[in-house]
Amino acid sequence: MDWNGEIEAARARIAGHVVKTPVLEAQGFGLDHPVEIKLEQVQHTGSFKARGAFNTLLSGDVPEGGVVAASGGNHGAAVAYAARALGHRAHIFVPELAGPAKIALIRSTGAELTVVDGEYANALEMARAHEADTGAMQIHAYDAVPTVAGQGTCMAEWEEQGLKAETVLIAVGGGGLIAGALAWLQGVRKVVAVEPETSCALNAALAAGNPVDVDVSGVAANALGARRIGEICYGLAARHLARSVTVSDDAILAARDALWRERRQLVEPAGATALAALMSGAYQPEPEERVAVLVCGANVAPDPLG
Numbered sequence: 083m084d085w086n087g088e089i090e091a092a093r094a095r096i097a098g099h100v101v102k103t104p105v106l107e108a109q110g111f112g113l114d115h116p117v118e119i120k121l122e123q124v125q126h127t128g129s130f131k132a133r134g135a136f137n138t139l140l141s142g143d144v145p146e147g148g149v150v151a152a153s154g155g156n157h158g159a160a161v162a163y164a165a166r167a168l169g170h171r172a173h174i175f176v177p178e179l180a181g182p183a184k185i186a187l188i189r190s191t192g193a194e195l196t197v198v199d200g201e202y203a204n205a206l207e208m209a210r211a212h213e214a215d216t217g218a219m220q221i222h223a224y225d226a227v228p229t230v231a232g233q234g235t236c237m238a239e240w241e242e243q244g245l246k247a248e249t250v251l252i253a254v255g256g257g258g259l260i261a262g263a264l265a266w267l268q269g270v271r272k273v274v275a276v277e278p279e280t281s282c283a284l285n286a287a288l289a290a291g292n293p294v295d296v297d298v299s300g301v302a303a304n305a306l307g308a309r310r311i312g313e314i315c316y317g318l319a320a321r322h323l324a325r326s327v328t329v330s331d332d333a334i335l336a337a338r339d340a341l342w343r344e345r346r347q348l349v350e351p352a353g354a355t356a357l358a359a360l361m362s363g364a365y366q367p368e369p370e371e372r373v374a375v376l377v378c379g380a381n382v383a384p385d386p387l388g
Contacts, residue, residue: 085265089234123380131160137232147218152209155184162193224258225312234262247374253355256308257315272324305352333362353379
């Protein structure tokens with residue numbers, strides 16, 4: 083597949099619909115080297131997910147039944163936002179563990195919302211049933227070409243903004259964001275996958291030699307809680323990923339707190355997970371290695387403004 087062509091087409095398609103998110107180079111965080119940071123949490127609905135949602139909706143005709151998506155929260159909010167912006171109906175299925183802040187965000191878009199007992203996988207099962215019953219377009223959170231190409235625009239944009247780092251750390255749930263980065267970079271820069279110890283579908287898949295089911299829990303489970311890594315991500319990671327590391331919940335929370343204290347960036351645990359690998363030492367750069375971190379989500383719970 084011509085991934086660069088897919089991502090360039092996605093960039094043209096979603097231009098004007100998404101935010102060009104800012105970047106900064108920062109000292110601090112207990113590190114002895116500067117780190118480049120892309121603040122993707124200021125994207126529409128508070129995460130990178132709007133990129134893939136808009137790309138999917140603009141890639142073809144949307145049926146009369148509208149669109150349907152299963153989500154841990156951020157993807158659902160992005161699909162609902164994009165659907166409203168483009169004049170389509172949306173039905174979003176989320177697990178209860180998505181939490182009240184993300185559930186309220188989705189409701190605020192006017193989308194129809196069903197809250198499901200269990201995990202993301204249970205929400206996906208119900209979304210697929212809805213698709214079969216209504217003919218709605220399913221927008222997968224991470225394992226579909228238009229989704230991955232849309233997320234890949236984030237890395238393409240970052241390079242255009244002057245990214246200098248040889249190594250980029252990216253948090254992983256189902257794998258859409260890191261798959262997009264890997265698809266765009268094709269090994270030109272080192273990409274390091276960072277996952278919570280208690281929700282590490284990509285790490286487990288790489289160890290097993292194929293995608294496998296994992297248990298999901300922990301402070302970032304409502305954003306990084308995929309039970310199985312996407313096939314697209316696994317294929318790209320097997321070819322291009324430099325390294326996969328895991329971090330503890332305590333490390334994630336420490337990174338989240340540091341982003342607020344040192345840069346006044348309010349992020350959810352998933353959004354701080356990549357930085358946690360640097361702060362905790364799970365990933366230790368070489369002495370002259372330039373590193374970058376993608377901060378990817380801002381939907382904290384509870385909502386700080388109530």
